[in-house]
Amino acid sequence: MTIRVVVADDHILVRAGFSVLVNAAAEMEVVAETSTGRDTVAAGRRHLPDIILMDVRMPDMDGIEATRQLLGDPATESIRVIILTTFDLDEYVFSALKAGASGFLLKDTPPENLLAGIRTVAAGDALLAPSVTRRLIRDFVSRPSLDASISPALLDPLTDREREVLVHVAAGHPNTEISARLNISVATVKTHVSRLFSKLQAHDRAQLVVIAYETGLVEEIRRQQAGRPHL
Structure with missing residues (x-):
């Protein structure tokens, strides 16, 4: 089965880089690229992807609210969201998990780890490293x-x-x-x-x-x- 992915990031070079990487994987396909939270919600409803790589900070609506809207809607609740963030100390991580995200990845994650993370979440598992959850607890x-x-x-x-x-x-x-x-x-x-x-x-x-x-x-x-x- 092909893993259908939406890449959401307001920085065009970041978005393009992720898209090229995902499309290069044999079993993955980017079905849409978005640069705002509202466009991401619309793309999720239109394409019903398996995975959304969701930037946490975007214009007009942040990634957390976009995640909340998509996963709170019965029509799109099956979508899995991976939050993209610049720092592992991002204050939005817990809020993203509360909104229903299945985990998060740092934007400087090595390519092979990004693809492995997409496969992990697409298979129904959470993408939570022990260091992340320990920090959440603390x-x-x-x-x-x-x-x-x-x-x-x-x-x-x-x-x-x-x-x-x-x-x-x-x-x-x-x-x-x-x-x-x-x-x-x-x-x-x-x-x-x-x-x-x-x-x-x-x-x-x-x-x-x-x-x-x-x-x-x-x-x-x-x-x-x-x-x-x-x-």
Whole structure:
């Protein structure tokens, strides 16, 4: 299957460079290029691409609002969005994930990593490196301005083990590392993650990360760990 991509960036050279790279991949095709948020929303509705490479800062509407509009519409909610940013310290990363983005890439990402990221997200996985989620935990979770729009009661149906797995997913740990940390098989981890998707109605790991933040689960675990005596 061909992975159909929209490239959204207000800098023509950046946009052209990404388009050439994507079109050079045998299984990918750029179906549209856009330079504004409104044009990106329109292109998403017109072409229904598999992936949008979304610049976070664009004229008339930023990438976060464009993501929110597209993924909040039943007609376009199946589109996967990868946010493009210049710095990994971008203050918009968490907001982008809340809006439904499946991850983000730095604009100076090596070409092979960009293509691998597109394939990862197109396959239904989130593009979240451990360093990214660790930073989110450190810099965003404890902010008083964090919008606690998801009730902690959402986690009530989870078993204790599922809550443990969710915390590790929120920390950016891959299934193999979760397996080692919890002393369970990788297959069992996959089962728990699948159940988390179902119980929490999340479509990928990025949404699980947001849920773990918004319900206060990660902060709760941090407080518990801080209160433990050092041996």
